[in-house]
Amino acid sequence: MNYFSSNFTLGILGGGQLGKMMLYETRKYDICTKVIDPNPAAPARLACDKFVVGDLMDYDTVVNFGQDVDILTFEIESVNIEALEYLEQKGKLVYPSASTLKKIQNKGDQKEFYLKKEIPTAPFTRYQSKDELVTDWAQKKKTFPFIWKSCTGGYDGKGVAVIKNKEDLIPLPDVPCIAEEMIHFKNELAVIVARNANGEVKTYPVVEMEFHPEANQVEYVICPARIADEVAQNARAVAHKVSESFEHVGLLAVELFQTQDDQILVNEVAPRPHNSGHYSIEASFTNQFEQHIRAVLNLPLGATESKxxxxxxxxxxxxxxxxxxxxxxxxxxxxxxxxxxxxxxxxxxxxxxxxxxxxxxxxxxxxxxxxxxxxxxxxxxxxxxx
Missing domain, CATH: 3.30.470.20 (ATP-grasp fold, B domain)
Known part of the structure; x- marks a missing residue:
């Protein structure tokens, strides 16, 4: 297929900053794009060939949007999976696939997927309601401290809380959640993995993340991570296994913990360009946004080394x-x-x-x-x- 200077159209669900930075690369290659976002003032609105205002969680809106493009990708996980499944059934290429997104969109499903695939992760308990969690605590089946995570809807530190005592339970919303054992880690790390439809896989160097203590947001991303070579090799190997298990196409950001005894545990993943990969715009031979475009178009993957x-x-x-x-x-x-x-x-x-x-x-x-x-x-x- 001729993607360049042609009638081919890449559809992008989501017009936030990640979509905007993806469009830098489509402009570079003269690839026609169509973007949808609920915000009429979304950052990506000015850089795409066609911009549509619409609800990413609405089935009909996503189906109608997807029918008018050749390949569909996304820059945010909060999209209607049933619509993506329908589009795939009709022969539309969706990358990463609806199946991959479905495993990732719900944090409870994601954690259970790691157990099934024997991927190292922090021990956890899944709850359907706040009452279930409180009952477990009252019966001494759950002890403080632990990490509470909403199964859906969390982003940029939202939907996550450190629970240290009974009072911390009070403001929690009554939603399906997981209670995760608190890991006393040395470092929070991340690895960006790229995979195209031919199965070519490349990993970026391990990065080190420093978080804001109040907002639970990344403040600094440092590449390469200041860790021992054997720890970095293990982190990339674990990220590679996660990629193989999800069989994703596109980018997969794998967030990791380095424990006190240098074990690597998977925290969570994002099937798209990610905050932990922004350094690559200036520092890498192939930045993460170009790599995502290469992967979803099944083009050869670029070099991931840092300059x-x-x-x-x-x-x-x-x-x-x-x-x-x-x-x-x-x-x-x-x-x-x-x-x-x-x-x-x-x-x-x-x-x-x-x-x-x-x-x-x-x-x-x-x-x-x-x-x-x-x-x-x-x-x-x-x-x-x-």
């Missing part, structure tokens, strides 16, 4: 600001060596909302991390009107 050490800093809304966004001191950080800001195009800021990121590249990874700290301390995502 240089990279650190990514997330730009999120400051706690006490909500309103039209202003990037304070952005000119200051642009004077720093190896610094490239990426602004997502969201016009309104609010506390901890992801508004952009900054990539820092340097031959000396420690120097890149120091510059990243300067970036974090300098630029502030605020609103001039409170």
């Amino acid at each position: 240089v050490g990279g650190v990514m800093v997330n730009l999120v809304g400051e706690e006490n600001y909500k309103g039209p966004v202003h990037y304070q001191n952005i000119e200051k950080i642009m004077q720093l060596p190896g610094v490239t800001p990426h602004i997502y195009g969201k016009k309104e800021t609010r506390p901890f909302r992801k508004m952009g990121h900054v990539c820092i590249v340097n031959k000396d990874l420690n120097q890149a991390r120091k510059i990243a700290e300067q970036v974090k301390q300098s630029i502030k995502v605020i609103s001039l009107t409170k």
Whole structure:
């Protein structure tokens, strides 16, 4: 099939920042795109060939959208799976597949899939309601502390809570959930895995993630991770096994824990470009967005090695600001060596909302991390009107 400068159309479900950055690559290759998002001001609206406003969870909307494209992919997991299954039955190519997404969309199903495939993960208990969880605690079948996760609807730290005592149980919503054993880890790591329809698989170097203690969001992504070579090799091998088990096509971001005795446990996965791969835009031979496009079009995968050490800093809304966004001191950080800001195009800021990121590249990874700290301390995502 001729994808380039042709009538071929790639459909993308979701028009957020990941969709916008995917479109950088389709523009580079002159691939026609059609994007759907419920937000008429979505970041991807200006870069695609056709933009549609619509509900990604509505069956008819997704079916109608998918019938008008040649291959369908997505940048967010919250899409109607039944619609994707119908489109596949009608011969439409959907990557990653509805089957892959179905295993991942529900965190309870995802964790049980790991057990079935003998993939190392933290011990957990699954509950259909908050009452079931509270009953287990009252009967001393569940002890503090543990990690509570909503089975569906969680993202960017939402739908996750550390439960240390009885009072922490009170505000939890009454939804299906899992209670996961708390892992006392050395590092939170991630590996991006790319796989095309021919079964070609490549993994990116292991990255190290540093999280904001309050928002439970990634603050820094460091590539390569500052870990022993044997730990990195094991992490990539585990991520490769996860990819084989899901038989996905496209990108799969595999989030991992490195335990105190250097074991690797799978935390969770995302079947799309991911925050942990943003460093690759400046630091890698093939960035994660181009790699996703290559994979879903069944083209040869690009080199995953890094050209240089990279650190990514997330730009999120400051706690006490909500309103039209202003990037304070952005000119200051642009004077720093190896610094490239990426602004997502969201016009309104609010506390901890992801508004952009900054990539820092340097031959000396420690120097890149120091510059990243300067970036974090300098630029502030605020609103001039409170």
